[in-house]
Amino acid sequence: MSEKIGNVWIFIEQEGGKIANVSLELVSKGKELATKLGVKTEAVYIGNNLESSVSTLYHYGCDTVYLSEDPRFEPFTVLPYARTIVSLVKEHRPNIILFGATHKGRELGPRVASTLLCGLTADCTDLQIDDFDDKIGQKQYKNKLMQIRPAFGGNIIATIVNTWQDPQMVTVRPGVMKLNDPDKSHKGKLVKVKAEIAPEDTVIKVIERMQKEKDIDLQAAPIIVAGGYGLGSKENFKLICDLAKAIGGEVAASRAAVDAGWINHDHQVGQTGVTVRPKLYIACGISGSVQHRAGMAESSKIIAINNDPDAPIFSVAHYGIVGEVNSVIPKLIKAFKAKV
Amino acid sequence: MSYTIIVFVKQVPDTKNVTGEAMKPDGTVNRAALPAIFNPEDLNALELALQLKDRFGAKVIVGTMGPPNASEVLRQSLYRGADETVLLTDRAFAGADTLATSYALSCCAKKIGKFDLILCGRQAIDGDTAQVGPQLAEKLNLPQISYVEEVISLDKNKVRAKRAIEGGFEILESPLPALMTVIDANDPRPPAASRLMRFKKAKTKTELLAQHAGANYTDAEFIEGEMQELKKKSLWINELSATEAGADLERTGLKGSPTKVKQIMSVILKGGTFKKIEPTEEGINSLMHELIEDHTLG
Known part of the structure; x- marks a missing residue:
């Protein structure tokens, strides 16, 4: 040149x-x-x-x-x-x-x-x-x-x-x-x-402006626990918060869980949410649409929990647990508390 | 006073419901296997225009660029309440990136002439670029308001709109004419049954000619008569070629597009090593042990 x-x-x-x-x-x-x-x-x-x-x-x-x-x-x-x-x-x-x-x-x-x-x-x-x-x-x-x-x-x-x-x-x-x-x-x-x-x-005038800091900064979180539609209800989604609290992580969600109204959009990971690359990402009851995977596949370690062994989320996971999230999460909390 | 509002819309493949058959073995998308739909946020833009029509009185003109059968989204617009439609269709538009697309749409807007507002959906689901709206505003030298949720007020000199920003909202005021891109913040009305019955017969010139192809009475005079009849009943979908739109062919389609696609790959997101963990206490205990050992946790 x-x-x-x-x-x-x-x-x-x-x-x-x-x-x-x-x-x-x-x-x-x-x-x-x-x-x-x-x-x-x-x-x-x-x-x-x-x-x-x-x-x-x-x-x-x-x-x-x-x-x-x-x-x-x-x-x-x-x-x-x-x-x-x-x-x-x-x-x-x-x-x-x-x-x-x-x-x-x-x-x-x-x-x-x-x-x-x-x-x-x-x-x-x-x-x-x-x-x-x-x-x-x-x-x-x-x-x-x-x-x-x-x-x-x-x-x-x-x-x-x-x-x-x-x-x-x-x-x-x-x-x-x-x-x-x-x-x-x-x-x-x-x-x-x-x-x-x-x-x-x-010529464009700003008449009013309302801006608040996001609830959370998922991109800075080293540990993320994310819940999806597989949790079944807003009640069960609390398990995600329990696990996150126990292991010192932040709470995230798939689009389906956000659309269901279980948690607000600030927590959404994926194509229309945020892209994250934490040290550990635990996907609970998330089937793993391509849009969701695009937002988290770069995480250092991924644990996927889903009752469907064919769920696409397992294709990016390092650890896969095929089982009911609602019974697996309490076991995770118990196991963590016993070890630390 | 009545306003003139142009809404630019796009017919898109339904990328939200991509199935296995839609991907070719070489990793490219088989567009033919995907149903063509009205781009969702363009329906929000149309809804906003129709609300303004209801509130303040307006003529709503819907335009699109696409293949001849993109006329379907224009009929869909008529069913919902649009007053006039225009289809930009020409081989010369094919392969356009956002710069060439916004240029072609700017020619269409100039052809329409006087308008107060242009509304577009924020982005189309096939490309998700959100670029055409702002680029079109620049081409027409219009102020732009992006991410609009609702219009607060409209008068003959200015529009005031609420728009989303990260973590909140703004209320912006712009003089007219202006361009706004609209997000998924309203519920687009469904087609009205009576309008559907009436406007399903709306046609472009290409469709009219195709309908009478093969008949021995397809002389120019007959077609002209049919066309006048359709126009009288507001069933005419204006069709513009690149030349008819007054476009410089150096700036349309592939020729007018600075960006080229080098490579397309289907998404294969792969993890590293995969280990199956049994959902039992022992299985989960050993997983925890491993995570704490390698300092991922604890």
Whole structure:
């Protein structure tokens, strides 16, 4: 390639100056991609009064932080952010831009991609650098970003490549990329950038805003006990809470259990919930739809309890117990208490 | 004052009910084995439009891009209360990614002309990208409100809507025209029996021609007469080719799509070693022992 390739960029999402976990996960992944390509890892950090948190981005691996601060960036609305990012991209020509596949990332990313006329792949679960031999277009591409994501309701995994000019843009699911350990000695360069906001970018007014912290942070939990429809009732779902409490885990659920009203959506693991990778995942009465498995298959150890020996959950489990959950769970609690 | 609301919808394979037969041996999806349905969140978008029609008075125009038989979702829309429909169909649209799709839909919206609101479902269940709505807004230079649950108020200058954010909600106000993407927060009305009886005869030009194919009276004048008759009864589904929609063919379909699929694999999520544990006290005790020994627990 004769042309010098651009750097790897990460859009840093923040709320009140607190950087979203997914953004740090993406800095970690972005650094890996940048190292492979021999380019820099750079952050685009937009909001107001953010300078005190910039060093965190260096610690996770950023070489440069483009910082744009303006009161009009708060509260978050799409248009001012989109114009500022587009203008930065046009000036610096990054090779890759990573966004979190959060509400913000998924409304901002497409707006930016559409303006730049570049490709965007949603909700990636893995990213790699590889060559691409486009047999239909009869063209070869070197060192492209392989954008790997589930499609068709999670039934297939597709690898997508952006064949037009850079940047190659993706949104990435929270919780799927490993967070690096921060290196407090790593330093980077701060580049302050003027906010690019036109009058027509501020037409959307935030009249009211209500946001509370999630009940729980499943992604940070080392031990998760998850219950599914096989438990049979809200009463029986309490067994999940008992087991979680006994072994020091957090409570999660399949979509079926959430839809049944046994527990709220904050606890849902899977395609439409959160993706987790704990040290131990105990799936109780969960049949293991492909959507659910996609959200937990990366757990270090998986115990599945189900009365159906053919339940798909056993295909990802390390330990399988075929039996009635309602009798197995009390035995687990008893056995744990006896051992510790 | 009456509003004009465009709802863009998509016919999708029913990916929530994928069976073994739907997967080909090479790991790709056999679309033909999956029933085609109205994308669920697009039904929520249509419902929201129809609620606005009930509350404030509006003309609801439903548009879709797809193969000729995607006209079915337009008839489904008519059964529920849509006023007009338009089908974008052309080989030149095939293979479109979200950028090319949003471009084609933007041409369709421009063709429709004046409108106050565009509503789309947040995302379609075949791709789950949620990109077409925001990209369409950008193409038309419209402000966007994503993840809308309900419309609080609408007047001739602005719309106020409640939308979901992570861990809560926001109430946003936007000037008109605007684009909103709608989430699964209302109960779409079922088809009305009387409308179903009436609109099941609604047709596109392709369908009209197919119906009379082989008959010896298919001269242009006859077809024209049939068409006028259908139009008079509001049973006409407008059909637009890429050229008729005023689209630049360099920007539609596979040609207009920067993203290419390199590889498709069916999902095989495999654990490591598998150990069967008996559901007895001894079995469970030995499992606990193992987990505590290797420091997974305790």
